[in-house]
Amino acid sequence: MHELRLRCALANVDTVCEALEALDALSVSVEDANALTADETPLFGEPGMPPPQPGWEASLIVALFASRAQADEAAQLIQLQPFFADGEVAGVVPLAEQDWVRLTQSQFEPVEITPEFWIVPTWHEPPAQAVKLIRLDPGLAFGTGTHPTTRMCLRWIARQAPQQPEALARVLDYGCGSGILAIGAGKWGAARIDAVDIDPDAVTQTERNALANGVQLQAGLPDQAQGEYDTVLANILAQPLKVLAPLLVSHVRPGGHLVLAGVLERQVDELQQAYAPWVSLSVADREDGWVLLHAHKPA
Numbered sequence: 001m002h003e004l005r006l007r008c009a010l011a012n013v014d015t016v017c018e019a020l021e022a023l024d025a026l027s028v029s030v031e032d033a034n035a036l037t038a039d040e041t042p043l044f045g046e047p048g049m050p051p052p053q054p055g056w057e058a059s060l061i062v063a064l065f066a067s068r069a070q071a072d073e074a075a076q077l078i079q080l081q082p083f084f085a086d087g088e089v090a091g092v093v094p095l096a097e098q099d100w101v102r103l104t105q106s107q108f109e110p111v112e113i114t115p116e117f118w119i120v121p122t123w124h125e126p127p128a129q130a131v132k133l134i135r136l137d138p139g140l141a142f143g144t145g146t147h148p149t150t151r152m153c154l155r156w157i158a159r160q161a162p163q164q165p166e167a168l169a170r171v172l173d174y175g176c177g178s179g180i181l182a183i184g185a186g187k188w189g190a191a192r193i194d195a196v197d198i199d200p201d202a203v204t205q206t207e208r209n210a211l212a213n214g215v216q217l218q219a220g221l222p223d224q225a226q227g228e229y230d231t232v233l234a235n236i237l238a239q240p241l242k243v244l245a246p247l248l249v250s251h252v253r254p255g256g257h258l259v260l261a262g263v264l265e266r267q268v269d270e271l272q273q274a275y276a277p278w279v280s281l282s283v284a285d286r287e288d289g290w291v292l293l294h295a296h297k298p299a
């Protein structure tokens with residue numbers, strides 16, 4: 001395999017990518033040409049939505065080809081195109097053979113939630129101090145424990161369970177992804193757990209992960225959430241959390257807990273306003289610019 005690396009301006013990124021695909025590139029990706037420098041420009045988008053822009057002012061396009069000859073030929077053809085007039089071929093580089101499975105695995109270390117509560121991939125030995133453990137490998141659905149929003153929800157569960165076990169009697173994980181929060185709740189004593197997601201792959205992953213962890217739960221699409229729960233956990237993002245406000249609150253029993261994550265520090269006010277007709281949200285935890293919001297539904 002060989003990578004053809006090209007630089008081009010933002011206005012031409014889409015056209016160059018389409019041309020590379022037409023030239024049989026196996027994959028085409030766009031990176032910030034200034035990545036890892038002081039001029040790096042982060043781009044933030046919402047999952048499921050188109051990217052906010054097709055690339056960066058200075059974009060590096062990387063196209064993967066099966067052979068050196070194909071990559072060279074694509075480079076020659078692209079350079080003849082008017083839309084590449086301002087572009088530059090940065091090189092053709094061989095892609096070294098790698099053990100991709102091992103490389104991927106090496107990026108996932110055990111994650112500490114509290115000193116006694118850990119997320120541990122199946123290829124790792126659990127740390128000696130781990131009393132409670134979720135065994136989870138990265139899969140198709142979000143939620144490996146490496147993201148601060150997931151960790152804050154799990155930390156909330158781990159802190160709440162010893163003080164108020166009844167808070168976990170019936171739990172709803174809304175936007176369950178891998179099922180990690182539902183499984184975490186199960187590990188801390190939740191007896192009746194529903195885990196729902198709009199993504200059918202997430203539902204399948206949740207069922208598998210729950211089984212592997214010996215946790216009993218019902219996973220399904222959102223309309224599986226029925227009635228009132230002692231705790232509703234929803235780690236989604238600010239915008240869907242605002243839209244879902246009346247629904248999520250309706251699933252919390254009077255006196256129960258609502259726990260929301262996926263919210264940035266700067267979005268706290270808008271979330272508090274969106275939920276104000278029903279509950280008063282307060283910041284219960286913070287990590288890396290993300291906050292955990294919590295409310296008690298009035299009894």
Ligand SMILES: C[S@@+](CC[C@H](N)C(=O)[O-])C[C@H]1O[C@@H](n2cnc3c(N)ncnc32)[C@H](O)[C@@H]1O
Pocket residue numbers: 141142143144145149150153173174175176177178179180181196197198199202222235236240244262
């Ligand atoms: C950030 S992931 C969280 C996964 C996991 N609960 C965790 O804490 O790591 C958000 C999940 O919410 C799901 N989701 C997004 N919008 C949703 C909606 N309107 N209803 C239900 N699930 C939704 C996504 O498919 C995704 O699996």
